[in-house]
């Protein structure tokens with residue numbers, strides 16, 4: 001089996017299906033090459049070699065591929081008519097990483113590899129462009145130095161050691177732009193760079209191209225286990241054994257003068273999803289210049305350029321003179337690029353994010369991939385592609401990443417507050433959303449405040465973690481395709497980029513705009529949809545959901561085979577969830593209802609009462625409150641089932657633990673403080689999670705169950721009188737044995753019958769149980785004989801199956817995750833292997849006696865896409881999750897059924 005795959009000259013060994021082996025970039029380079037897109041020739045070293053390198057070490061792994069690499073280089077040489085390591089006519093190459101999924105900026109890329117003191121002269125002569133040759137050489141030393149030799153800034157306030165040398169020279173020569181360096185300047189820079197490398201690493205910069213190549217390949221392999229990559233993998237749950245491929249490719253040069261350039265483009269708008277070709281480019285520039293935000297990039301299309309000029313307040317004349325679009329500047333190239341973007345989008349049937357380089361009037365495509373996009377863009381693009389008949393309904397649904405829908409449900413600025421807000425500057429609307437927070441200037445300080453806005457001149461891949469923590473990102477430099485913009489869109493995080501009016505000083509930690517100074521810790525607000533930057537904290541409100549959102553939900557409805565319910569304790573939550581399409585309530589927790597001030601008092605009196613009579617009296621006070629709660633919820637969920645769980649938590653959670661409150665309670669109840677204290681002490685438990693809670697409460701104090709059952713049935717009857725249908729499903733928590741269930745069921749049914757008699761009317765209701773104790777899942781066949789339904793309470797079931805206390809797990813779970821003892825937090829992602837078995841067993845055994853037993857889930861997992869899929873495969877009737885996760889669960893459920 002080959003370890004190296006060639007591409008170029010309209011041929012390729014690989015194709016787009018081979019992402020696991022060739023990485024995303026390599027697979028797509030191969031695909032593009034074979035469908036006739038002009039791609040510089042090259043080869044891909046497989047991800048398996050990366051794994052071999054990690055397991056067997058450098059010598060063995062490199063030994064495996066030495067011959068194949070030599071042959072592959074020879075192949076490039078023959079296509080390009082140049083020679084690697086030659087003095088006269090040298091081949092230069094790029095070494096690019098590329099994992100299975102695109103991890104922007106995660107892995108490092110080295111350009112212009114193969115240059116040394118001889119080759120630079122050959123290139124200069126061959127191209128008849130000395131300036132270009134030396135510019136490429138200094139770029140190479142800079143990149144290779146940074147990526148392979150570890151020449152990075154020594155502290156976060158420092159700048160890149162090579163940038164520092166360049167800045168010093170610019171200062172000395174009194175120039176501003178890289179393009180203003182003379183040839184002699186570039187030669188001096190090369191010399192100084194090499195000296196800096198020697199001084200810092202103690203070794204000469206490697207001059208042999210083959211050594212350079214080996215060094216770069218190893219560096220790419222190593223970057224797979226670099227901090228940034230590891231963090232990104234964790235964030236997305238990608239396993240560490242995937243490895244990265246290495247792409248080696250002939251260089252094409254965007255820095256050969258005014259007829260050359262480089263850029264990035266998107267087939268649709270990655271922020272809004274609009275079907276407009278867009279992107280940015282720079283003339284006389286190479287690779288990363290656009291993304292790094294070193295110079296202000298120009299727009300690809302004329303309309304894009306005009307829109308940009310408006311935001312950046314550039315006059316039309318100046319725009320045409322200094323920032324013309326590619327469409328205006330190089331109409332032929334633009335036409336060709338426009339063709340390729342259409343071809344590629346049709347070919348991949350998804351929005352593409354492409355890189356290109358123009359070398360002396362010839363266009364080369366260097367990368368294509370399914371573009372990262374915001375949640376809003378994701379929804380619009382999926383529906384648009386469907387309407388354009390590029391994809392079918394199922395494919396449209398599969399283009400939705402359920403978790404990303406969350407972004408659409410987040411607040412936007414309140415238009416009234418926005419009118420009064422004081423705008424201090426304008427940047428580019430890089431990633432939509434509303435963000436307010438306190439200013440921080442360093443990514444590793446993003447967690448300094450509860451809400452922070454990361455303010456940077458520009459961001460780099462090192463900042464990823466901080467960007468994730470911050471509420472929003474603001475940069476002074478860089479365009480719509482800058483690192484900050486691309487990453488923020490991927491995260492669905494609000495970002496304003498390229499706000500040129502900002503003066504940021506890292507040393508003094510200040511931001512100055514128009515002479516006004518803002519310090520670290522000052523509040524600012526960003527509007528990522530307009531690029532506006534505001535002073536202070538601007539109020540936000542709930543978003544309105546777009547038409548496409550509803551269309552996606554309709555599609556989900558069409559394909560889903562499982563219902564989605566919600567966990568809701570109040571009529572308000574119930575309404576929100578119903579608007580999102582919840583088909584009932586899977587869990588109403590009744591204890592939350594007791595925590596309001598006037599109720600907690602009655603509750604405490606009930607707990608403190610020593611006699612059944614005393615308890616009944618206190619409960620009488622609670623009854624009307626509970627009843628009206630249920631009426632509200634039933635009304636909000638009219639006609640849909642509502643599962644109500646009887647009181648669950650240990651009683652000690654309700655009694656006061658502070659002296660002040662204890663004293664007040666004693667006075668109220670006309671008892672002594674000591675009596676209150678005694679009761680509190682009496683209720684204290686060593687292990688409350690395994691203590692006196694759940695049905696154990698109802699069994700020791702049946703009056704509680706009685707009161708709750710009465711409140712539920714009376715509420716339903718009251719609504720029936722008003723013509724509103726209520727469908728209560730009464731759920732007994734924490735059952736482990738059949739007898740427990742029977743005892744509680746008897747109380748409930750007796751109470752219901754009594755109420756029916758009193759009112760001379762009746763309603764339908766169910767009595768079922770929570771499945772959350774492992775024993776209950778094993779005894780499910782017995783329990784199902786009596787229970788009308790099962791609802792898997794996977795929070796407790798996980799806790800009891802693993803034996804991890806939910807309240808204490810934060811002490812060790814993070815370490816477990818870090819050490820790879822656990823892949824995911826089992827309280828977030830259902831442990832399908834272990835806990836999942838109990839869910840399956842419980843369902844199967846239950847249905848073996850009652851074929852149509854209603855089964856659902858009401859733990860946190862009900863809104864987590866992979867767990868939803870598991871629930872579907874287990875044959876559940878519904879999942880239930882918090883209101884804002886309902887749309888996510890609905891799409892996940894539909895995807896599971898496709």
Ligand code: ADP
Pocket residue numbers: 040093094095096097103104105106107109111249250251252253254286287288355356357366367
């Ligand atoms: P990333 O994954 O961070 O985008 P890439 O490998 O795509 O890294 O490369 C970084 C930049 O260098 C991109 O702009 C790319 O277009 C450019 N580049 C890579 N290889 C070549 C090449 N052979 N010729 C010219 N530019 C290149």
Ligand code: MG
Pocket residue numbers: 355367
């Ligand atoms: Mg790239």
Ligand code: MG
Pocket residue numbers: 648733734772793795796
């Ligand atoms: Mg529970």
